[in-house]
Amino acid sequence: MSRDESLLSRLEVRNLTVAFGTNVVQRDLSFEVRAHSIFAVMGGSGCGKSTVLKAMIGLLSPATGTVLVDGEDYEAAGERRRIEIRRRFGVLSQGGALWSSMTVGENVALPLQMFTLFDASSIRALVDLKLALVGLESAAEKMPSELSGGMRKRAALARALALDPDIPFFDEPSAGLDPITSNRLDDLILELSSGLGATVVIVTHELPSLFAICDDGIFLDGETGRAIARGAPRSLRDGCGDPTVRAFMERGRRATDAARGTGS
Amino acid sequence: MNGGPLHPPEWTVQHRGPDTVLRLAGDWIACRTGVRSPADARRTVDEAGNGTLRIDCAQLGQWDCGLVVFLRMVRDRARAATGIRIDDAAVPQAARQLLALTAAATSATHGSRKVAHKSIAVRAGENVLRAGKEVGLATALVGESALRAPVALAGRARTRAVDVLQLAGEAGFGALLIVAICNGLVGDILAFIGAVQFRRFGAGIYVADLVGIAMVREMAAVMTAIVMAGRTGGAYAAHIATMQGNEEIDALKTFGIPPFDFLVLPRVLALVTMMPLLYLYGCAVGLLGGYVVGIATLNITSSAFLVELQEAVAGRQFAIGLVKSLAFGALVALAGCHIGLRAGRSAAEVGRAATSAVVAGIIGVIALDALFTACTNAMGI
Known part of the structure; x- marks a missing residue:
């Protein structure tokens, strides 16, 4: 990728206000997501991150x-065009939202069957690959109801990656996962971004992953319904004056300090 | 906190100079010694008057949330009345920390929206508007399926043949027994009623005409459709409503798979193909039922009954029945899918969707049948 390309914005949000009826969740959001960045949408529970997503x-x-x-x-854009635009997206929703009447393998295979002309064996190979990426190669024949919460989440991640999206959106990908799997997911997301050139938008609470992988982001405040900080989570941690942002980020620092204290 | 005898909770307010002391004593265990009412807390604070209210816990026995809830009411009351400061230094630290947590929680939920109370007129108006919108949406769905069905049949929609086949199997093969029972019994009943009435005039043979025309033209189509509305329409609504609750529909949309093509069309196609087949099957069983009862109760021969039946039931009657069953199939499937797609995202909504799909299906089938009858009557067929 050239230098210019990396400065392009893939997604741009202008004066966005989201509301349910008269209940405004977030108002007047404006931000850009640069190409090949890993963009974090941060904020406390219930502040409207998923709604903005x-x-x-x-x-x-x-x-x-x-x-x-x-x-x-x-x-x-018209409905038809919207569907085309959406095809660049891969979405992992908070609850996973696997199609419960199909096996995990079929869940990953369905988008491939719908939108590509691959034959059955190529689809099979691709499905195996995507499931292996999230460590679920043995669960292809299982129904979503037979999986644990964390496994369901990973299966949904494999499905979100089925069509190799340019702009994957992940809503809390590592919530409910053990630290090792969570780390592996972080590596996978980094690989998607730097290796495959995807632009990742991620909603997460997990401070370790925020600091490890995200290079840009926005912090939403639930009380005021506005964005109160903008920038990479690391730099927000080190240099943001806002008390809410600081409290959010400090929690992690105290935790790591404590871990360091007991470790040495 | 074992099961020993407990002392009932007591609290007294004593004035000492500028300060007031709230002395707590006894055991404050919510499940065993009860929870104090807000009135108690209010009275305590009012009694204390202005100044600092110091809480003294020297005599306090065992406690749990029964104490915390009282302290919280006292604190909130004191906050509402200005000029009172609470000194809770003597309160057990654990209780103080719990209280502090509730303070954080209440401040966060301030500004929660109020539920507006609506008058009957407003609610009636809203219902009318909603009903109008609902009719519009349902009409749009009918139109959309008329437009998309040929596309799907040509294999160019996002509809999978495997889904259509599976749904058709479930709707068709799975319903054979119940359709047979219902139509067979209706045939029996018609023959019984006919036999009792016609025998008085010595016209028993016309039972064959009654059973034949009623079954083929009306009852088989209507009964089958009602069975399918209860069995399949409700299932479609519940299935799609559950998918809605799990965000599975959103997942389809994010992939650019139109829920209409993927969920509604296969169901409509499955029922529209299966309903006429079930209708024919229902006719056969119903006529058989009428035949058995007719022969058994009346003094007529089997061949006389069959000849009479053959003359009564012209091909035209079957054509009318078949057209009806096609329309009923589309109606039941569309009602189920439409209600499922419009459902909210909770478990209660799934039940509500299934109920209204069955009700809408049955009422729709009967209303549509009345319309058909009026039309065929007007056309003289």
């Missing part, structure tokens, strides 16, 4: 504002 992927029409995908207004 839903507006960004077009599942929820914003009350006001626009979302531009590669410079194209998502809302203004």
Whole structure:
């Protein structure tokens, strides 16, 4: 990738306000997601991170504002065009949302069957690969209801990656996972971004992954319904004056300090 | 906190100079010694008056949330009345920490929205508007399926043949027994009623006409459709509503798979193909039932009954029945899918969706049948 390309914004949010009826969740958000970055949407529970994510992927029409995908207004595009734009996305929702009447393998295979012309054996190979990436190669024949919460999440991640999306959106990918698996997921996300050139948007609470992989982000405040900080989680941790952001980031520092204290 | 005898909780307010002391004594265990009422707390604070209210816990026995809830009411009351400061230094540290947590929680939930109370007129108006919108959406769905079904049949929609086949199997083969029972019994009943009435005029043979025309033209199509509305329409609504609750529909959308093509069309196609087949099967069983009862109760020969039946039931009657069953199939499937897609995201909504799909299916089938009858009557067929 050239230097110029890396400065391009893939997603641009302008004056976005999301609301349920008269209950405004977040107002006046404006930010850009640069190409090949790993962009974090941060904030306390219930501040509207997932809702903002839903507006960004077009599942929820914003009350006001626009979302531009590669410079194209998502809302203004027709339904047919929207479906084409969406195909660049891969979405892992918070609950996983696997199709419960299909096996895990079929879940990953369905987008491939729908949108590619691969034959059955190529699809099989791709499905095996995606499931192996998340460490679930042995679960292909299982039904989602037979999996544990963490496994379901990983299977949903494999499905989100089925079509090799340019812009994967991950809503709390490592919530409920053990530290080792969670670390492996971080590596996978880094690989997607730096190796395959994807632009990742990620909602997470996990401070270790925030600091380890995200190079840009926005911090949403639930009380005021506005964005209160902007930048890489690491630099927010080290240099942000806002008390809410500081409290969010400090929790992690205290935890690591404590770990260091007992470790030495 | 074992099961020994407990002392009932007591609290007294004593004035000492500028300060007031709230002395707590006894055991404050919520499940065993009860929870004090907000009125108690209010009275305590009012009694204390202005100044500092010091809480003294020297006599306090065992305690749990029964104490914390009282302290919280006292604190909130004191906060509402200005001029009172609470000194809780003597309160057990654990209780103080719990209280502090509730303080954080209440401040965070401030500004929660109020539930507006609506008048009957407003609610009636909203219901009318909603009903109008609902009719519009349902009509749009009918139109959309009319437009998309040919596309799907040509294999160009996001509809999988394997889904259609599986759904058709479930709707068709799975319903054989119940459709047979219902239609067979309806045939029996018609023959019984006919036999009792016609015998008085010595016209027993016309039971064959009654059973034949009623079954083929009306009852087989309607009974089968009602069975399918209960069995399959409700299942479709519940299935799709559950998918809605699990965000599975959102997952389809994010992949660019239209839920209409992927969920609604296969179900409509499955029922529209299966309903006429089930109708024919229901006719056969119903006529057989009528035949058995007719022969058994009346003094007519088997061949006389069959000849009479053959003359009564022209091909036209079957054509009317078949057209009806096609329409009923589409109606039941669309009602189930539409209600499922419009459902909310909770377990209660799944039940509500299944119920309304069955109700809408049955009422729709009967209303549509009345419409058909009016039309065929007007056309003289």
